Amino acid sequence: GAGVSQSPSNKVTEKGKDVELRCDPISGHTALYWYRQSLGQGLEFLIYFQGNSAPDKSGLPSDRFSAERTGGSVSTLTIQRTQQEDSAVYLCASSPSLSNYGYTFGSGTRLTVV
Amino acid sequence: GEDVEQSLFLSVREGDSSVINCTYTDSSSTYLYWYKQEPGAGLQLLTYIFSNMDMKQDQRLTVLLNKKDKHLSLRIADTQTGDSAIYFCAEPFYGQNFVFGPGTRLSVLP
Numbered sequence: 001g002a003g004v005s006q007s008p009s010n011k012v013t014e015k016g017k018d019v020e021l022r023c024d025p026i027s028g029h030t031a032l033y034w035y036r037q038s039l040g041q042g043l044e045f046l047i048y049f050q051g052n053s054a055p056d057k058s059g060l061p062s063d064r065f066s067a068e069r070t071g072g073s074v075s076t077l078t079i080q081r082t083q084q085e086d087s088a089v090y091l092c093a094s095s096p097s098l099s100n101y102g103y104t105f106g107s108g109t110r111l112t113v114v
Numbered sequence: 115g116e117d118v119e120q121s122l123f124l125s126v127r128e129g130d131s132s133v134i135n136c137t138y139t140d141s142s143s144t145y146l147y148w149y150k151q152e153p154g155a156g157l158q159l160l161t162y163i164f165s166n167m168d169m170k171q172d173q174r175l176t177v178l179l180n181k182k183d184k185h186l187s188l189r190i191a192d193t194q195t196g197d198s199a200i201y202f203c204a205e206p207f208y209g210q211n212f213v214f215g216p217g218t219r220l221s222v223l224p
Contacts, residue, residue: 056211
């Protein structure tokens with residue numbers, strides 16, 4: 001597609017429920033990233049996929065968080081047993097392989113855990 | 115670990131210049147970046163500078179890089195209300211990954 005697409009744009013969920021957030025990267029971009037942006041804070045790196053390599057999961061804050069990327073394209077970030085502190089905007093970005101020219105970000109999914 | 119620092123808020127009058135500052139930690143960074151985030155939107159790459167440059171100018175934007183002090187700045191000339199946004203400084207971390215600063219919220223007053 002023309003840009004990075006994320007869905008849903010907004011999600012309100014009850015504490016303890018599982019949620020899935022979806023990211024469609026730009027066609028042909030081999031690298032895909034998930035970041036979390038909490039209110040009033042900067043971007044927190046979560047996970048990074050590059051081609052067929054094993055993902056860099058070093059930023060995932062707990063084992064309740066997981067992500068997969070099917071067929072080298074669409075990615076799903078799953079948060080199990082959501083907590084209130086998981087409330088944030090989850091941003092996905094993609095880039096061509098070995099790009100020095102920065103990422104293209106999606107508009108994000110605003111997650112609110114009540 | 116890597117740490118990118120920025121002041122959190124900046125207010126300027128419409129028509130004035132804005133200067134947003136950033137300090138970074140990795141002296142080996144090949145590129146440094148500025149992103150802009152408008153309300154309710156994702157981050158948009160605004161500009162970047164290669165580490166062997168001291169300055170880059172792109173219309174109303176001027177990026178200055180002081181490698182010795184690890185200091186990066188973004189100057190916006192003739193600031194407009196449409197420039198109101200959060201501006202993030204970013205540097206590469208382990209090649210493909212990036213570390214972002216906390217963002218500077220720019221408010222443009224009429």
